[in-house]
Amino acid sequence: MTSSTSIGKTHTRRLLLTALAAQLGLSACRRIIDGANFCPENPAKSWRITWIPDIAHPVFYGVENLTPAQGAPRNMQIYYPGARFRAAPLLKLCIGRWPIVLFLHGMPPMQGASRQPWAHAWWRLPSTIARAGYVVVVPEHDAALWDSDPDQAVADALRDLEWVRNQWSGSRWLDKRPTSTVIAGHSYGALISALLVSRNQVGAFVSLGGPYILHGNALNALKTVTVPSFFMWARTPGDFENLDNVHFWEQTLTQDRYAAVYVGDHFDYVDASDTGPNARGACAHVGGVAGDLAALFIAANIQSLTHVDAGLHKPQPLTPLTPEQKVFADSYLNNLDFFMPPDCSMTLRWNVGGATGARQFGAI
Numbered sequence: 001m002t003s004s005t006s007i008g009k010t011h012t013r014r015l016l017l018t019a020l021a022a023q024l025g026l027s028a029c030r031r032i033i034d035g036a037n038f039c040p041e042n043p044a045k046s047w048r049i050t051w052i053p054d055i056a057h058p059v060f061y062g063v064e065n066l067t068p069a070q071g072a073p074r075n076m077q078i079y080y081p082g083a084r085f086r087a088a089p090l091l092k093l094c095i096g097r098w099p100i101v102l103f104l105h106g107m108p109p110m111q112g113a114s115r116q117p118w119a120h121a122w123w124r125l126p127s128t129i130a131r132a133g134y135v136v137v138v139p140e141h142d143a144a145l146w147d148s149d150p151d152q153a154v155a156d157a158l159r160d161l162e163w164v165r166n167q168w169s170g171s172r173w174l175d176k177r178p179t180s181t182v183i184a185g186h187s188y189g190a191l192i193s194a195l196l197v198s199r200n201q202v203g204a205f206v207s208l209g210g211p212y213i214l215h216g217n218a219l220n221a222l223k224t225v226t227v228p229s230f231f232m233w234a235r236t237p238g239d240f241e242n243l244d245n246v247h248f249w250e251q252t253l254t255q256d257r258y259a260a261v262y263v264g265d266h267f268d269y270v271d272a273s274d275t276g277p278n279a280r281g282a283c284a285h286v287g288g289v290a291g292d293l294a295a296l297f298i299a300a301n302i303q304s305l306t307h308v309d310a311g312l313h314k315p316q317p318l319t320p321l322t323p324e325q326k327v328f329a330d331s332y333l334n335n336l337d338f339f340m341p342p343d344c345s346m347t348l349r350w351n352v353g354g355a356t357g358a359r360q361f362g363a364i
Contacts, residue, residue, distance in 0.1 A: 055299035062088035079130035097175035106187025109278035128291030143188035262346035283344035288335030
């Protein structure tokens with residue numbers, strides 16, 4: 001359960017950042033952070049980005065592919081706020097730092113159609129989150145290591161995180177505090193993430209399609225997770241993702257938590273071109289919705305200037321968007337608008353601060 005102290009700190013931080021933004025603006029960057037010439041090449045300036053990106057005031061995103069030859073622990077993609085799609089350099093805004101999200105994919109389909117590394121198939125979720133003001137790290141890894149050496153899998157993930165925090169070229173622009181770090185994963189990546197979160201201080205946890213019911217050690221680790229958590233799973237024939245099994249999500253877990261339960265299958269989060277017919281449902285919008293809800297959940301619990309309510313509704317900015325902001329915000333977080341029957345249906349439930357609620361999309 002999130003304490004009143006942590007809620008107070010988050011509220012205080014938001015008020016402080018809002019005050020700084022109003023009083024100083026981005027032009028004060030060189031004066032308030034690390035000396036007079038710390039960010040002379042800030043790419044935001046030439047693209048007329050004069051606001052602090054957040055969930056209601058997004059920008060575009062850039063992505064960098066890194067390899068061990070470039071110093072990375074292993075191949076990884078890093079998504080970050082940018083002034084244009086994909087090819088953008090990292091925005092170097094001065095008020096605050098970018099929180100980090102580490103995303104661990106699971107194993108690919110046994111006979112998948114992907115012609116690229118499996119980590120590259122996971123672009124919707126990290127790009128959506130990055131546009132709201134976060135840096136998302138997606139390493140390539142062997143998720144099957146969970147079966148043989150889960151401790152090593154956790155150690156490898158922590159090594160990725162520490163390298164990005166301290167050695168990546170953009171590390172000076174990151175919020176390196178554990179409480180501003182989000183750990184996320186899909187399938188076996190969610191199991192590894194749950195074990196990591198159970199042993200280390202982080203700010204929040206995102207789990208997509210974790211097969212906890214089949215793995216008692218992961219289920220036990222999940223019982224000790226105390227940070228706000230977002231769970232999303234499919235109503236599959238085997239029901240191996242179902243945390244409503246024996247009322248686990250409702251009665252065993254105690255932290256602030258969400259359950260987004262959709263009609264579909266295990267690999268609906270990525271494009272059909274990367275999975276073929278393997279474990280797919282009829283709805284084509286699961287991946288987009290997962291990205292939107294994860295971004296809203298993270299903004300509700302980690303640094304954000306715009307408040308997100310407990311129901312994870314898309315927030316409205318306090319003041320009308322400028323023409324420049326509208327260019328970036330157009331069509332952002334709109335996937336739920338297309339989540340309609342007959343193909344798409346989902347229930348979103350939450351227990352936040354002891355208060356419960358639910359929203360339904362389509363018909364289950």
